[in-house]
Amino acid sequence: MRIATWNVNSITARTPRLLAWLESTGTDVLCLQEAKTTEAQFPVAELRELGYESAVHATGRWNGVAVISRVGLEDVVKGLPGDPGYEDVQEPRAVAATCGPVRVWSVYVPNGREVGHAHYAYKLRWFEALRAAVADDAAGGRPFAVLGDYNVAPADEDVWDISVFDGATHVTPAERAALADLRATGLGDVVPRPLKYDHPYTYWDYRQLSFPKNKGMRIDLVYGNEPFTKAVTDAYVDREERKGKGASDHAPVVVDLDV
DNA sequence: ATGCCCCACGCTGTGGGA
Numbered sequence: 001m002r003i004a005t006w007n008v009n010s011i012t013a014r015t016p017r018l019l020a021w022l023e024s025t026g027t028d029v030l031c032l033q034e035a036k037t038t039e040a041q042f043p044v045a046e047l048r049e050l051g052y053e054s055a056v057h058a059t060g061r062w063n064g065v066a067v068i069s070r071v072g073l074e075d076v077v078k079g080l081p082g083d084p085g086y087e088d089v090q091e092p093r094a095v096a097a098t099c100g101p102v103r104v105w106s107v108y109v110p111n112g113r114e115v116g117h118a119h120y121a122y123k124l125r126w127f128e129a130l131r132a133a134v135a136d137d138a139a140g141g142r143p144f145a146v147l148g149d150y151n152v153a154p155a156d157e158d159v160w161d162i163s164v165f166d167g168a169t170h171v172t173p174a175e176r177a178a179l180a181d182l183r184a185t186g187l188g189d190v191v192p193r194p195l196k197y198d199h200p201y202t203y204w205d206y207r208q209l210s211f212p213k214n215k216g217m218r219i220d221l222v223y224g225n226e227p228f229t230k231a232v233t234d235a236y237v238d239r240e241e242r243k244g245k246g247a248s249d250h251a252p253v254v255v256d257l258d259v
Numbered sequence: 260a261t262g263c264c265c266c267a268c269g270c271t272g273t274g275g276g277a
Contacts, residue, residue, distance in 0.1 A: 009266065012267085013266065061274090062274090113275090211261055239261085
């Protein structure tokens with residue numbers, strides 16, 4: 001089984017590339033983030049023509065997540081139980097589904113904006129809710145993973161130049177502690193291999209030639225429990241999909257499983 | 260070549276991204 005996560009930065013802008021990518025890679029399950037549309041406008045029909053079912057949690061201009069599967073789609077949960085919300089709004093940042101033998105969450109962790117900002121506190125509270133929501137599945141015997149845009153670089157090596165991030169979000173001890181607390185439920189980091197260069201970055205800013213210069217970050221992560229990680233036969237960042245006109249600023253992370 | 264920001268909303272800018 002081939003399972004992937006990809007922040008598409010608007011499903012509307014990315015549908016042609018998404019459909020072509022699903023076909024060319026033979027991906028069975030995709031956890032998608034930043035749909036940036038409503039559930040009604042999500043391209044469910046186009047995906048169904050390719051043989052995929054869609055579980056979509058999206059409400060409009062911002063955020064929006066989905067699980068797309070051609071190997072079954074059961075027990076869908078939209079939203080994080082205990083979601084703290086931001087300014088009294090529970091944003092669409094998490095959706096879960098069981099796809100054949102595997103259960104997954106597709107997550108889009110809040111950005112945080114600046115250390116000390118209310119959005120940063122929200123980010124940390126959101127991580128705590130995520131930890132609580134996945135603990136039972138993480139400890140269970142079924143292959144389970146939380147895939148998505150975590151908006152945290154797990155280690156200094158996961159950004160191109162740590163000195164640039166002095167005082168910034170995405171690299172703070174508190175954010176990394178939140179990742180560690182999440183892993184402590186029984187999840188391991190499935191680190192993909194890069195297709196080029198030394199480090200498996202998954203995001204490159206659109207500006208300042210970041211991609212050609214490989215000024216990237218590894219912030220799209222796959223955290224799996226032991227039944228999941230034991231089944232992994234390969235994992236890579238599909239940087240080819242970051243190239244050219246009409247690319248997302250994130251590349252897909254692809255994981256092959258023997259399940 | 261990988262190439263100098265892009266998305267939605269909705270309008271001549273604004274907010275958000277990281």
